Amino acid sequence: MTTQALGFRRSPVAWIGGIAVAIVAWFAIYRQLEDFSRAAVARMPIPQGSALASSIEFFLYDTPKVLMLLVLVVFAMGVVRTFFSPEHTRAMLAGKREGLGNIAAAGLGVFTPFCSCSAVPLFVGFVSAGIPLGVTFSFLIAAPMINEVALGLLFALVGWRVALTYLAFGLAVAIVSGWVIGRLHLEGWLEEWVRNVRAGDIDLQPGQMSWVDRFEAGWNAVKEIVGKVWYWIIAGIAAGAFIHGYVPAELLSRIMGADAWWSVPAAVALGIPMYSNAAGIIPVVEALLGKGMALGTVLAFMMSVIALSLPEMIILRKVLSLKLIAVFAAVVACGILAVGFLFNALFS
Amino acid sequence: MRDIKVLGPGCARCKTTEEMVKAEAARLGIDVTVEKITDYEAIAKFGVISTPGIVIDGNVVHAGGLPKTDDLQRWLQA
Numbered sequence: 454m455t456t457q458a459l460g461f462r463r464s465p466v467a468w469i470g471g472i473a474v475a476i477v478a479w480f481a482i483y484r485q486l487e488d489f490s491r492a493a494v495a496r497m498p499i500p501q502g503s504a505l506a507s508s509i510e511f512f513l514y515d516t517p518k519v520l521m522l523l524v525l526v527v528f529a530m531g532v533v534r535t536f537f538s539p540e541h542t543r544a545m546l547a548g549k550r551e552g553l554g555n556i557a558a559a560g561l562g563v564f565t566p567f568c569s570c571s572a573v574p575l576f577v578g579f580v581s582a583g584i585p586l587g588v589t590f591s592f593l594i595a596a597p598m599i600n601e602v603a604l605g606l607l608f609a610l611v612g613w614r615v616a617l618t619y620l621a622f623g624l625a626v627a628i629v630s631g632w633v634i635g636r637l638h639l640e641g642w643l644e645e646w647v648r649n650v651r652a653g654d655i656d657l658q659p660g661q662m663s664w665v666d667r668f669e670a671g672w673n674a675v676k677e678i679v680g681k682v683w684y685w686i687i688a689g690i691a692a693g694a695f696i697h698g699y700v701p702a703e704l705l706s707r708i709m710g711a712d713a714w715w716s717v718p719a720a721v722a723l724g725i726p727m728y729s730n731a732a733g734i735i736p737v738v739e740a741l742l743g744k745g746m747a748l749g750t751v752l753a754f755m756m757s758v759i760a761l762s763l764p765e766m767i768i769l770r771k772v773l774s775l776k777l778i779a780v781f782a783a784v785v786a787c788g789i790l791a792v793g794f795l796f797n798a799l800f801s
Numbered sequence: 802m803r804d805i806k807v808l809g810p811g812c813a814r815c816k817t818t819e820e821m822v823k824a825e826a827a828r829l830g831i832d833v834t835v836e837k838i839t840d841y842e843a844i845a846k847f848g849v850i851s852t853p854g855i856v857i858d859g860n861v862v863h864a865g866g867l868p869k870t871d872d873l874q875r876w877l878q879a
């Protein structure tokens with residue numbers, strides 16, 4: 454019985470069939486969400502068209518929508534990531550010089566999976582394999598900045614134009630910041646042991662992955678990531694629902710609109726100490742954009758929340774001197790400011 | 802006696818890996834010593850760049866993510 458069940462679970466036909474059924478059901482449910490939330494609010498004993506009704510409707514519509522999108526995006530990304538590994542990435546970057554190397558590193562940073570506790574071994578492994586410091590930074594900046602969950606949710610909630618520009622400018626910040634750090638020649642600011650370590654090269658036998666393995670990896674990613682972030686998302690949607698119903702649009706567009714030049718630096722300053730999950734920030738972004746907050750300001754806020762987090766800097770302190778961390782934060786913050794200003798100038 | 806090292810700075814996955822190794826060795830009745838390595842410099846010297854990593858008798862057999870049970874079994878019996 455158990456071996457039979459196991460055999461079924463390992464069958465590619467069962468997986469592909471299951472995924473096909475799940476996708477059809479997904480779209481069928483997804484299309485009903487808006488009607489469902491409107492009907493549910495209409496049955497509640499609250500005045501129609503009030504701020505409260507509008508908030509609840511936003512919440513009831515957005516919660517299943519975001520969670521469903523998240524499952525889809527995380528599954529797809531989980532499968533894609535089985536084609537990349539940090540060891541592979543290191544080998545690919547090892548021969549690269551600055552410039553092209555920065556571009557490749559930023560691109561690979563988007564797809565290469567590694568958990569945050571691997572950031573230090575990864576950094577050391579890259580540097581000791583002879584990958585230039587600036588190229589290593591391009592990788593390390595791109596990896597959290599262009600979070601696939603954030604990208605997928607932006608695409609679905611705010612539109613492809615915003616998602617694509619976020620991707621392009623996120624890559625640009627990672628490439629240029631890494632390049633600038635490389636030009637500064639700060640190798641001497643690494644902790645001493647990092648400069649001296651000569652990492653052995655390991656010869657791992659990469660077990661052949663079947664498609665079933667890849668699908669399973671995708672499903673495991675769903676269980677792990679969605680299981681970890683769902684409460685952030687619900688909190689984010691609740692905040693978004695409040696903004697949607699109660700915050701007057703004129704207020705936000707006046708203080709956070711494109712005319713207020715200081716709104717971009719303020720958003721970055723506000724974002725750095727905040728450590729939120731990218732998934733929790735997007736529903737707030739959706740609501741803020743709907744209220745007329747300028748796109749550049751919103752993007753700058755998002756990028757600084759995601760890419761410049763205090764906990765990450767504390768982890769990196771193990772391998773970088775404080776001076777180098779300060780340079781890293783300053784260069785990335787400047788990049789984010791530039792993106793914010795540029796967007797507000799372009800899209801207002 | 803097989804000498805096993807689990808490499809990882811101490812995240813949840815690294816702890817789970819250590820427990821998996823111990824449980825699988827006990828199940829197979831293989832005599833092992835399991836040592837947890839959390840020092841970044843020591844991890845780097847093994848050449849492991851994604852954790853958790855597993856070293857058996859000096860050979861790195863695994864890096865990055867949780868190991869699969871059947872792989873563990875294979876490595877322990879090899």
